[in-house]
Amino acid sequence: MHRSLIDLLACPRCHDPRPLEASVETESGDEIVAGRLICPGCQAETPIRDGVPRFVEPEDDYCGNFGFQWNEWKTLQIDRLAGHSLSETRFLADSRWSSEWLNGKLILDAGCGAGRFSDVAAGLGARVIAVDISSAIDACHETTAVHGPNVACLQASLFDLPLRHGIFDAVYCMGVIQHTPDPERLITALPDHLKPSGRLAYNFYEEGLWRRLQVIKYGLRLITPHLSVPTTLALSKFLVAVLFPLTGLLGGIRKVRILNHFLPIAAIHDPALSREQQYAWTLLDTFDWYGARYEKRQNHRRVMALLDEAGLADVEGRAGLAWGRKK
Numbered sequence: 001m002h003r004s005l006i007d008l009l010a011c012p013r014c015h016d017p018r019p020l021e022a023s024v025e026t027e028s029g030d031e032i033v034a035g036r037l038i039c040p041g042c043q044a045e046t047p048i049r050d051g052v053p054r055f056v057e058p059e060d061d062y063c064g065n066f067g068f069q070w071n072e073w074k075t076l077q078i079d080r081l082a083g084h085s086l087s088e089t090r091f092l093a094d095s096r097w098s099s100e101w102l103n104g105k106l107i108l109d110a111g112c113g114a115g116r117f118s119d120v121a122a123g124l125g126a127r128v129i130a131v132d133i134s135s136a137i138d139a140c141h142e143t144t145a146v147h148g149p150n151v152a153c154l155q156a157s158l159f160d161l162p163l164r165h166g167i168f169d170a171v172y173c174m175g176v177i178q179h180t181p182d183p184e185r186l187i188t189a190l191p192d193h194l195k196p197s198g199r200l201a202y203n204f205y206e207e208g209l210w211r212r213l214q215v216i217k218y219g220l221r222l223i224t225p226h227l228s229v230p231t232t233l234a235l236s237k238f239l240v241a242v243l244f245p246l247t248g249l250l251g252g253i254r255k256v257r258i259l260n261h262f263l264p265i266a267a268i269h270d271p272a273l274s275r276e277q278q279y280a281w282t283l284l285d286t287f288d289w290y291g292a293r294y295e296k297r298q299n300h301r302r303v304m305a306l307l308d309e310a311g312l313a314d315v316e317g318r319a320g321l322a323w324g325r326k327k
Contacts, residue, residue, distance in 0.1 A: 001051055002149035003030050008129065008167060009037065012055060012160040016041030022048075030149070046162070052141055055156035056133055063179070065291030067134035068229050070114035073284045074139035076277065077116040080123065081143065084272045087116040088123075094321060095172055095201040102126045105169035110158050110190055111176030115140030115151070122147040129168075133157050158186055165192045174203040179292045187303055188310045194326035200312065206320040207297040216264045217289065224290035236287040239265050244282055 009020050018040045026034040037046040037053055047054050061067070075081040079088050092099065103125030109118045112130035118140060121128050128151045130140050137155040144151040156162050158173075158180065171190050177183045183204070191200055224232055247260045247267035260267050266285035268278050300317040307315045312324030 001032050001048060001053055002152060003032065004149060005053075005129075005152045006037075008152075008164055009053075009162050010164045011039035011041060011044060012156070012162040013044045014039060014042035020046075050138065050141070052137055052153050052155055053162070055154065055160070055162045060157065061134050062181070062293055063132075063134040063136075065229055065232065065287070065293070066113065066132075066179075067136050068233075069284060069287055069291065070134075070136035070139045073280065074114045074143055076280055076284060077114065078119050078143050079116075080119060080146075082277065084277075086270065086272055088120045091117045091120045091172075091174075094174060094203045095170075095199075096323060097170065097199065097201070099124045102170075106167065108163070108168045108171040108190075108193055110171060110173040111179075112137070112140045112153070113175075115144045115153075117172065117174060118151050119144050119147070122150045126150070128152070129154065129163065131156050131158065131161065131163075159189065161193065163193055166195050168193050168195060168198055170194070170199040170201070172201040172203075174201070177202060177204040177298060178296050179294050180296075181294055183296050183298055184302075184306060187298075187306045191307070191310050191312055191324070191326060196326055198326040200307070200322075200324045200326070202303060202322045204300075204303070204320060204322075205295070205297040207299045208319070214262060216262065220264055220290060221295065225293050227290075229291065232291045233287055236265075236283060236290060240279070240283045240286055243267070244279055247282075 006019055006022060016039055020037045020039055022032060022035060022037055024032050024035040032048055033051050035048045077087055079085050102121055105126045107121050107126045107128045109128055109130040112118050112132045113136050115130055118128045118130040130151055131154045137153050141153040171194055173190060177186055180186050243263050243265045248269055250260050251257050251269045265282060266289050268281040300319055300322055303322040304315050304317040307324045311327060313327045315324040
């Protein structure tokens with residue numbers, strides 16, 4: 001971690017307003033590679049390992065599947081490393097922030113995974129604090145290292161962020177809310193970290209009829225969250241090996257391609273990807289679907305109401321997306 005990150009941190013246990021103190025064991029220039037962060041109030045110690053502060057105890061990480069998948073496929077969704085622009089296109093569309101506006105802003109990536117959106121934002125000139133509860137943070141730290149201190153990585157719970165309130169120009173949480181044990185608590189907590197006029201963008205799974213039509217997928221999900229990671233991976237590999245060719249054929253026929261949504265894999269056939277990348281992305285998304293412990297879909301109107309209650313202005317939303325601004 002870069003020493004400049006210390007100015008943004010706060011103790012998530014006692015919320016003492018004083019800065020955390022760093023005890024350094026190994027450093028490289030301004031980077032602390034190993035050491036401890038110590039709260040001057042409650043004296044709680046947080047280890048720094050491999051350049052990442054670790055505010056999570058191993059038993060508190062309920063996202064082991066995500067840690068596995070983002071280290072296994074760490075480069076697949078990183079535009080710069082995979083030779084596509086899918087992550088940047090999605091990030092700018094879902095956030096509704098322009099590349100010009102992002103330049104120079106301090107941004108919180110709440111649930112960063114392997115860092116696909118952190119890498120995009122940093123590439124557009126933002127300074128990003130990337131947070132993940134799982135070991136996916138190690139993949140993010142590796143894939144975004146090229147940006148130097150402009151991407152700082154923290155392993156922490158989004159429900160107990162070790163960050164000061166009111167400091168970020170923008171906060172985004174994309175594809176994460178539904179995978180937490182208490183989505184509504186998270187939806188209303190993240191705005192606390194915005195500065196006045198700071199912007200918020202959420203992407204989440206929308207509740208609705210579509211879910212109830214995906215009988216096979218949700219039938220399997222009654223079982224898969226209780227399986228081990230190797231077993232879920234083996235199941236995903238089997239399903240993709242059997243069904244991926246079929247989804248490719250159906251995808252080319254306009255009147256029947258909708259059937260792909262009812263098959264028990266998350267088929268990706270984007271022409272911006274090579275055939276090999278499409279297969280790997282399909283396996284990743286299928287494993288992602290079956291491995292998550294929680295899958296709590298939200299209604300965007302309810303999300304908008306929660307943001308209104310949290311005091312945000314200019315609240316807008318549509319299926320799977322919501323935006324707001326701190327007053």
